[in-house]
Amino acid sequence: MNPNPYINEDLQALAETVRRFAQEKVAPGFQERDRTRVLDRALLREMGELGFIVPELPEQFGGLGMGCLAAGVIHEEIARADLSFSYLNLLASLNAQILSKYGQPEVVKPWLQKLIQGQAICAIALTEPRGGSHPAELSTRAVRTTTAQGEVYRIDGVKHFISNAGKAQFLVVFAKTDPAAGARGVSAFIVPTSTPGVHVSSPEKLMGIRGGHAFEVSFDAVDVPLDHRLGAEGTGFKTAMKVLDNSRLDVAATSLGIAEAALDAAVQWAKTRQIGGEPLSGKQGIQWMLADMKLRLEAAWGLTLQALALREAGQPFTLQSAMCKLYASEMVAFVTDAALQIHGGYGFTRDMPLERYVRDARILRIYEGSSEIQRNIIARTVLD
Numbered sequence: 001m002n003p004n005p006y007i008n009e010d011l012q013a014l015a016e017t018v019r020r021f022a023q024e025k026v027a028p029g030f031q032e033r034d035r036t037r038v039l040d041r042a043l044l045r046e047m048g049e050l051g052f053i054v055p056e057l058p059e060q061f062g063g064l065g066m067g068c069l070a071a072g073v074i075h076e077e078i079a080r081a082d083l084s085f086s087y088l089n090l091l092a093s094l095n096a097q098i099l100s101k102y103g104q105p106e107v108v109k110p111w112l113q114k115l116i117q118g119q120a121i122c123a124i125a126l127t128e129p130r131g132g133s134h135p136a137e138l139s140t141r142a143v144r145t146t147t148a149q150g151e152v153y154r155i156d157g158v159k160h161f162i163s164n165a166g167k168a169q170f171l172v173v174f175a176k177t178d179p180a181a182g183a184r185g186v187s188a189f190i191v192p193t194s195t196p197g198v199h200v201s202s203p204e205k206l207m208g209i210r211g212g213h214a215f216e217v218s219f220d221a222v223d224v225p226l227d228h229r230l231g232a233e234g235t236g237f238k239t240a241m242k243v244l245d246n247s248r249l250d251v252a253a254t255s256l257g258i259a260e261a262a263l264d265a266a267v268q269w270a271k272t273r274q275i276g277g278e279p280l281s282g283k284q285g286i287q288w289m290l291a292d293m294k295l296r297l298e299a300a301w302g303l304t305l306q307a308l309a310l311r312e313a314g315q316p317f318t319l320q321s322a323m324c325k326l327y328a329s330e331m332v333a334f335v336t337d338a339a340l341q342i343h344g345g346y347g348f349t350r351d352m353p354l355e356r357y358v359r360d361a362r363i364l365r366i367y368e369g370s371s372e373i374q375r376n377i378i379a380r381t382v383l384d
């Protein structure tokens with residue numbers, strides 16, 4: 001393995017361990033998961049036992065208290081093997097951040113334990129059918145009401161494209177507690193999927209990340225105790241935006257992972273494929289493609305490290321997070337497409353991973369805020 005020059009020796013050792021695990025255990029099953037869409041829960045538990053799920057969770061919640069760079073390295077290395085598996089891990093990170101920061105410890109601690117051990121799956125339910133790009137305009141309602149069991153929040157509404165919801169034991173749900181208050185009227189809740197009234201559809205038929213699954217979830221008079229609210233009433237939108245800053249950075253890390261895998265494959269192929277009596281790598285046209293792939297990959301690394309450094313230092317990083325998510329997700333589209341092109345017709349077959357890299361990479365420009373939304377965030381800062 002080439003050591004990553006941008007991280008210290010401890011993180012390099014972590015990257016090496018995760019890469020070995022990912023290449024030995026995660027990569028071999030990706031074709032099968034892509035075809036059958038079966039989630040490998042045993043593999044998830046193994047990741048949990050090795051401390052690869054939410055390593056940044058503070059020790060008081062059972063985590064390892066590692067920095068966000070460690071988490072980024074893990075997301076990158078797992079994505080190099082299988083993006084859908086690393087997205088499962090990324091969502092665990094997001095939910096763990098919300099639960100540990102805003103939840104009542106006695107409510108959230110048991111869930112967090114199961115999450116980091118890979119024994120529970122969680123989903124984050126923000127997007128609604130009316131449109132994911134403007135999450136302040138939620139229709140899902142949470143109304144405080146009194147029942148025979150005491151005071152509860154009663155949740156009604158529909159969420160769309162919720163990753164892993166059909167496999168999850170609990171959801172973090174965003175709903176309006178005060179519809180007149182706009183973004184300030186949104187609150188967040190933890191909702192076990194076993195709660196009466198939670199209905200999950202069959203999975204969407206996706207183009208990529210087919211080892212993961214997105215579902216529609218409806219809430220039909222779902223009652224949750226008051227202590228299942230995460231943070232104060234009306235702070236849910238702010239929570240979602242903070243979490244999205246982190247998730248965009250993690251999406252950039254996963255983009256780097258796939259792009260590295262695609263570039264490695266392209267270099268190998270170019271060196272061994274003989275055309276006209278010489279390896280493909282001898283052709284200047286191919287060399288320039290490889291040079292452009294490397295250049296964009298390194299530029300994405302730079303932006304990602306910039307955002308990670310600010311996050312690790314506790315500084316605001318909304319702009320940097322938007323920039324690295326946007327750039328890295330567009331970079332990986334270019335790199336995976338070029339890698340497929342270098343493989344010619346072989347790249348277009350399902351015997352090789354190239355076509356899957358292209359399909360998987362496509363979602364990176366859509367979820368956790370589309371490219372257009374990242375450009376809006378960047379433009380707002382420029383014009384401020």
Ligand SMILES: Cc1cc2nc3c(=O)[nH]c(=O)nc-3n(C[C@H](O)[C@H](O)[C@H](O)COP(=O)(O)OP(=O)(O)OC[C@H]3O[C@@H](n4cnc5c(N)ncnc54)[C@H](O)[C@@H]3O)c2cc1C
Nearest residue numbers: 124125126127131132133161162163214367368369370372
């Ligand atoms: C596989 C998958 C997994 C997902 N997982 C989750 C999950 O776990 N939890 C969750 O809550 N959501 C999840 N999502 C939802 C995802 O975050 C949304 O799809 C995304 O935010 C875009 O929302 P939308 O699909 O409703 O598109 P829309 O909001 O309808 O947008 C359509 C198009 O218009 C553009 N657009 C919108 N507003 C503007 C604007 N102001 N300026 C310029 N262009 C604009 C968008 O960029 C997009 O190109 C997932 C989606 C997919 C496909």
